[in-house]
Structure formats: C-alpha cells, structure tokens
Amino acid sequence: MTASPPLLSVRGLRAWYGAAQILFDVDLDVQRGEVVALMGRNGAGKSTTFLSLIGLVTRRARSATFMGNDISSSEPNRIARLGMGFVPEDRRIFTDLTVAENLEVGRQPPRVWPDGTSLAPWTPERLFRLFPNLSEMAGRGAGRMSGGEQQMLSVARTLMGNPYLVLLDEPSEGIAPVIVEQMAAAIVELKAQGVSILLSEQNLYFASLVADRTYILEKGQIQFAGTMAEITNNTEKRTALLGA
Secondary structure (H helix, E strand, C coil): CCCCCCCEEEEEEEEEECCEEEEEEEEEEECCCCEEEEECCCCCCHHHHHHHHHCCCEEECCEEEECCEECCCCCHHHHHHCCEEEECCCCCCCCCCEHHHHHHHCCCCCCECCCCCECCCCCHHHHHHHCHHHHCCCCCEHHHCCHHHHHHHHHHHHHCCCCCEEEEECCCCCCCHHHHHHHHHHHHHHHHCCCEEEEEECCHHHHHHHCCEEEEEECCEEEEEEEHHHHHCCHHHHHHHHCC
C-alpha cells in the first residue's frame, strides 16, 4: 500500500527578520492525525518557524506544501483558507467580546478531506465538551479570564475554523499547572478525534504527554528528528539540546 503524502511537508525553510537570518534549511513533515512537537530553548526559532509556515515573516523554501498545495510564497489569508489554523503564543483573543462571541468570530464552513471524508465540524457545544471551563463562562468578557482560560479560548476559536492542521505555539507557557494538565488532556482528545497538530514547546514533560514525534531546533537549525521516546530516553542528547 502506498503511504499517504504528508499533510504538511517543508524542505529547506529559511526565514529572516530584516537582514538577520533566523532559520537555516529547516525540514519537517506532519502526517494526517499526528501530533508533532517542535522543541528547543528560548530563541531557537520555534515561533519563527510557525510564522514562516503561516506566511507572516519573510521566508524562502526549496519546497513547502500543505494539503498538496504549494504554500512557499503564499499570503497568510490563502494559507488559512486552505485549512491551516494558528494559535499564537500571545493568544490574540478579543478582550472586549464574550467567550461565545470570540468563538463566532472564528466560525468557518465545514471542510471535506480530499478522499471525500467529512471533517466533523466544530461547534460551541462540541468545544464546551472539550473545554468544560469555557461552558461556564460563555457570556463572560474574554478580558476577565485568566491566562490559562484565554489559552483554551484561543484554541477553541481556532478550531471553529475547522482546520485540517493546527499550529499551536507554546500551549503550556505561563499558565497554571492545573490548566497545563487540562490542555494536555484536550490535545490528546483532539488527536483521538483526528485533529493534526504541530506544537512548539519547551516543556519536555508536556510534549511527552501529547506528541508522537519531535523536531528539536537549535540556533535555527534542526538538530534532532525522531520519536518522543527516542529523545526522552536519550539523556545525553536531551540535556545537550533542551537542558532537561
């Protein structure tokens, strides 16, 4: 049987902020239904990789395809319309809107996979089952939520767009431990429901709870690619690349 092509495939990705080059020939793949962790220390280039994939920084690549479409020079609006969702590290929720209104802002029509399989549409009701905390504050202003609750809302709003792939930037950063555990459980459930996720993460424990595979960045270059078990069981490499 022929293996399915990756949902996202990138080869030779480079990125710049002004004259400063940040990424150097990054290669990565994400398969349908997979959770992949992009790991590395602060400043390694994780967020820049995400901004490059969604088209928000100057970048070049030998090849970059998503859902079989060339996105190497695409604008962010086209990439989003193709079904790539992005949850930024700073959440970008609308603080003057309620939780329910934030979700409606993200609503997009249902999608269908190229093989004809329907992508189960996300609704507020379905999201409230995934994030029970949000169901209790649907009418609350988003500006009155904790950082962890805002993180959940940002993920939920992105899912309302019915994406094929979610880019999730630093989901465990700066939130309470109890919310970290809830976020990990939500990602595991999303994977069980067929959602594909590429997440950036510094927290090895968190990544080990949710991810199938990992890429580790150092100074804008991929230094490791393999399963989560391979990196968690390799103390020398883990310490050298992550300090963990």
